[in-house]
Amino acid sequence: MTYIANQKIRINNLFKIITYKYQLARKMSKKEEMTPYERLMAAFELKKPDRVPVTPFVREWCVRQAGYKFSEVMNNTEKYVYSQLYSIRKYGYDMVLDLLAVHAESEAMGSVLKIPDDSPPSVDIPAVNDYSKDLPKIRIPHPRRDGRLPLILKGTERLKEAVGGTIPVMGYVQACWRHTCMMRGTERALLDMKKNPDALKELLDIATESCIVYGEAVVEAGADLIWVSDPTSSGDMISKKAFEEFVYPFLRRQIRAFKRMGTKVFLHICGNVNDRLETMANTGADAISVDEKVDLARAKDLIGKRVCIMGNISPGVTLLQKTPQDVEQECKVALEKAMEGGGFVLASGCIIPAAVPGENIAAMVNSVKKYGVYQ
Amino acid sequence: MSEKRELFEKLAKSVVDGDEEGARQLAEEVVKRNIDAYEAIMEGLAVGMNKVSELYEKGEYYVPEVLLSASAMNVAVEILKPHIKIDKTAKPIAVVLGVVEGDIHDIGKNLVKIMLDAAGYKVIDLGKDVPIGEFVKAARDNGAEVIGMSALMTTTMPGMKKVVDQLVASNYRDKVKVMIGGAPTTMEYAKSIGADMWGKDASSAVGIVKSLTAR
Numbered sequence: 001m002t003y004i005a006n007q008k009i010r011i012n013n014l015f016k017i018i019t020y021k022y023q024l025a026r027k028m029s030k031k032e033e034m035t036p037y038e039r040l041m042a043a044f045e046l047k048k049p050d051r052v053p054v055t056p057f058v059r060e061w062c063v064r065q066a067g068y069k070f071s072e073v074m075n076n077t078e079k080y081v082y083s084q085l086y087s088i089r090k091y092g093y094d095m096v097l098d099l100l101a102v103h104a105e106s107e108a109m110g111s112v113l114k115i116p117d118d119s120p121p122s123v124d125i126p127a128v129n130d131y132s133k134d135l136p137k138i139r140i141p142h143p144r145r146d147g148r149l150p151l152i153l154k155g156t157e158r159l160k161e162a163v164g165g166t167i168p169v170m171g172y173v174q175a176c177w178r179h180t181c182m183m184r185g186t187e188r189a190l191l192d193m194k195k196n197p198d199a200l201k202e203l204l205d206i207a208t209e210s211c212i213v214y215g216e217a218v219v220e221a222g223a224d225l226i227w228v229s230d231p232t233s234s235g236d237m238i239s240k241k242a243f244e245e246f247v248y249p250f251l252r253r254q255i256r257a258f259k260r261m262g263t264k265v266f267l268h269i270c271g272n273v274n275d276r277l278e279t280m281a282n283t284g285a286d287a288i289s290v291d292e293k294v295d296l297a298r299a300k301d302l303i304g305k306r307v308c309i310m311g312n313i314s315p316g317v318t319l320l321q322k323t324p325q326d327v328e329q330e331c332k333v334a335l336e337k338a339m340e341g342g343g344f345v346l347a348s349g350c351i352i353p354a355a356v357p358g359e360n361i362a363a364m365v366n367s368v369k370k371y372g373v374y375q
Numbered sequence: 376m377s378e379k380r381e382l383f384e385k386l387a388k389s390v391v392d393g394d395e396e397g398a399r400q401l402a403e404e405v406v407k408r409n410i411d412a413y414e415a416i417m418e419g420l421a422v423g424m425n426k427v428s429e430l431y432e433k434g435e436y437y438v439p440e441v442l443l444s445a446s447a448m449n450v451a452v453e454i455l456k457p458h459i460k461i462d463k464t465a466k467p468i469a470v471v472l473g474v475v476e477g478d479i480h481d482i483g484k485n486l487v488k489i490m491l492d493a494a495g496y497k498v499i500d501l502g503k504d505v506p507i508g509e510f511v512k513a514a515r516d517n518g519a520e521v522i523g524m525s526a527l528m529t530t531t532m533p534g535m536k537k538v539v540d541q542l543v544a545s546n547y548r549d550k551v552k553v554m555i556g557g558a559p560t561t562m563e564y565a566k567s568i569g570a571d572m573w574g575k576d577a578s579s580a581v582g583i584v585k586s587l588t589a590r
Binding site for chain 1: 393437438439440442443446476477478479480481482485504529530531532533558559561563564567
């Protein structure tokens with residue numbers, strides 16, 4: 001108990017420092033400087049902020065920065081929240097993230113996770129083996145009671161308490177198709193598209209419903225925006241036709257429900273999604289996030305008038321293996337391609353590995369200050 | 376066209392179409408007519424699977440289609456395998472395969488396995504989420520000539536380098552060739568970690584193993 005209490009005091013102090021820093025910056029600068037919250041919201045509303053917001057997708061990276069192991073934060077909200085606040089204070093990017101993409105929604109519905117010592121979990125045993133036996137047993141989880149969901153929501157609340165209104169708090173909800181794959185096993189779900197489409201759609205329907213129920217709790221916990229991610233809809237995995245038949249109708253339902261809750265939504269699909277950018281924009285998301293397999297100039301041209309574009313600094317190659325100079329160069333090119341007119345967020349192409357050097361995240365943040373200021 | 380040729384072409388087509396039932400019947404016919412099983416695999420099924428790879432590369436097929444074809448091929452291989460006349464003098468080349476620690480994305484690795492299997496290699500499949508030390512151990516224990524590793528996440532890729540480093544540390548690097556693959560990997564990355572070769576996708580694996588083990 002004492003430990004947790006101490007941890008809370010540390011976080012509260014950290015939060016005072018962070019908000020003070022922004023108040024001070026605002027007082028000191030002659031030109032009105034926006035808070036990260038105002039900045040990101042402006043970009044999502046297709047306006048021009050003071051400068052381009054920068055949002056590296058940091059999860060295990062922060063955990064390592066703060067000196068924890070990933071398995072520790074899987075069961076301890078305060079440690080995870082501390083790692084987020086510690087890192088954003090040190091590096092000054094524009095968004096804090098809840099404990100994201102740990103398949104908590106699928107775990108709460110019966111899939112068993114494997115949790116390694118110091119890396120993110122994966123689904124070990126999927127919940128749905130035999131459709132006829134397992135589908136009737138599936139229940140929509142209660143976000144405040146079931147599995148790890150209450151713990152994650154508690155983290156969102158704590159982040160909001162700490163930096164709400166100044167720094168945007170991002171809450172994560174799996175895309176319904178990813179959730180489906182995490183309950184069925186990806187390989188089997190992909191084969192079901194061919195062999196078992198009706199049962200698959202029934203599972204997708206349940207998955208969508210549960211994503212909406214959980215999303216409501218995420219918004220209630222204080223998330224300013226929701227990240228919906230779906231690596232399993234990548235153009236490297238399923239055809240546009242399969243995307244449109246199996247994923248799009250459900251994903252649109254999920255995202256539109258989130259929008260009606262009054263939250264901002266960004267949709268991220270990894271890989272080559274060049275052929276489905278417009279379909280992604282049609283889901284109703286405020287922003288579309290892409291990785292380095294999509295050309296930002298093309299994305300901006302194609303859908304940039306309708307949605308904010310986020311992307312696409314390579315986490316595995318540039319951020320992990322190259323120098324700060326290389327990072328700056330790649331950021332500069334990305335900004336040149338997509339910042340014009342507003343509605344752009346400089347983000348990483350995917351989640352950032354724990355081993356990425358701090359200098360490279362700093363270089364990413366510096367590059368928006370150097371090349372991403374709007375006149 | 377000879378009857379045998381026609382049968383092989385039908386086998387290839389059943390794989391391309393992902394027609395499990397067709398593949399089963401055709402494989403049974405091969406056995407019944409006493410046609411060489413190995414030839415049926417190489418000139419029927421493998422040809423079909425190559426066509427599938429081409430279609431995948433062209434963006435006409437995606438993973439669900441490839442999986443369906445692979446499962447049709449598997450059905451036929453299972454029927455044909457017991458009938459392959461084993462050449463006792465030629466020892467098959469052993470290849471160790473696995474998805475590195477922390478990564479459970481094994482669809483690509485499984486496809487590589489099926490193709491290498493069909494091409495006559497002895498595949499030691501370590502599965503997914505394989506601890507770093509297992510690769511070197513399996514290579515030693517089986518006298519493997521090639522280690523193939525895959526990773527699908529930017530966060531697990533560094534595990535491949537650890538395996539190569541361990542090969543060097545245990546003075547075993549010159550005994551095996553190392554190939555890697557998986558969506559976030561590149562030829563540049565393969566070179567930077569000291570691997571021998573990078574495979575763009577599952578279909579390139581057989582060609583790579585052939586060239587790496589050419590004597």
